[in-house]
Amino acid sequence: MFYGFDFDATMLRIASMNLIMHGVASPDIHYQDTLSQGVAEKRPQAAKSSFDLILANPPFKGRLDEQDVSPDILRVVKTKKTELLFIGLILRMLKTGGRSASIVPDGVLFSSSKAHVQLRKHLIEDNQLEAVISLPSGVFKPYAGVSTSIIIFSKGGSTDEVFFYDMHADGYSLDDKRQPVKDNDIPDILAQYQRWCDRDGDFSGRTQQAFGVPKGDLVAQNYDLSINRYKQQVYEAEQHENGRVQACQRASVGFCQRRASQNLLRSRSFLLGIPQPRCI
Incomplete structure (x- = not known):
């Protein structure tokens, strides 16, 4: 048995008709x-x-x-x-x-x-x-x-x-x-x-x-x-021909990485003398 409650009369009519169209002959819907x-x-x-x-x-x-x-x-x-x-x-x-x-x-x-x-x-x-x-x-x-x-x-x-x-x-x-x-x-x-x-x-x-x-x-x-x-995002560092390092999310390559990861890469680039990455 299917039951339903609402205090909108229009929604009650729509719900009742929807249930009837899906095989529920006598829907028990109440205001x-x-x-x-x-x-x-x-x-x-x-x-x-x-x-x-x-x-x-x-x-x-x-x-x-x-x-x-x-x-x-x-x-x-x-x-x-x-x-x-x-x-x-x-x-x-x-x-x-x-x-x-x-x-x-x-x-x-x-x-x-x-x-x-x-x-x-x-x-x-x-x-x-x-x-x-x-x-x-x-x-x-x-x-x-x-x-x-x-x-x-x-x-x-x-x-x-x-x-x-x-x-x-x-x-x-x-x-x-x-x-x-x-x-x-x-x-x-x-x-x-x-x-x-x-x-x-x-x-x-x-x-x-x-x-x-x-x-x-x-x-x-x-x-x-x-x-x-809780979900862990996976990032990969890719070396391009111009020497720049760019971090891309494996699931959506080409999107900018999250700010925290970008800041981390910038810090590493500064320490290693590598040009800083840029989002594309």
Whole structure:
């Protein structure tokens, strides 16, 4: 059975029609603010520990009055930010062992506010955070250009290691036109994640698109979940005919290297008497 909640009447009609077109004859879609205190009274069966699977794309950058939010959610994360409150709501609505895949703005993964760290710590210490899939900027164009990721987690259990994937393409151009293109990482994400779940292969190397990060490393970084915190970039020094040394990222030769690496090469060039590198 498929359920859904929203307090936008237009979205309710669109969601119902979408489910019907995909074979769900009687979609159970309701007009309801699921963050409010009244949801437990109006729909007690759906408010707590009711669902095996929740897929969500919560509102970004919204703010609510804490007095209107259910106290159960505020006990998970005390904040006014909707992108954090909805993750707390999802945890409340899942059965123990239930799973969720939710799209969140990247700020949820790395922001250092007390509420952000509190939520990430709760996901890792009190639940099983399974995966963080970093999406390329542009997947929501032309409607929004915010950088986002998918987090996959289960209610309860414990986190030992987290699967990370650096997605570069989704089969469509990353501009406002969003036209079909050949590059598409989605099949590889599914294959690599299945291998990860089956413990088939070595995911310790962090130079690839798919890799694992042990819980201890996450804790050491204050529960930071941004992929750039853990992925290792590979740089090569190339000698050109004119004698200049240029550092290029193996995955994207021709782009300027990161500032830190550039400064390091400049220092080495100065000490060795080699002309300083320039970006092209």
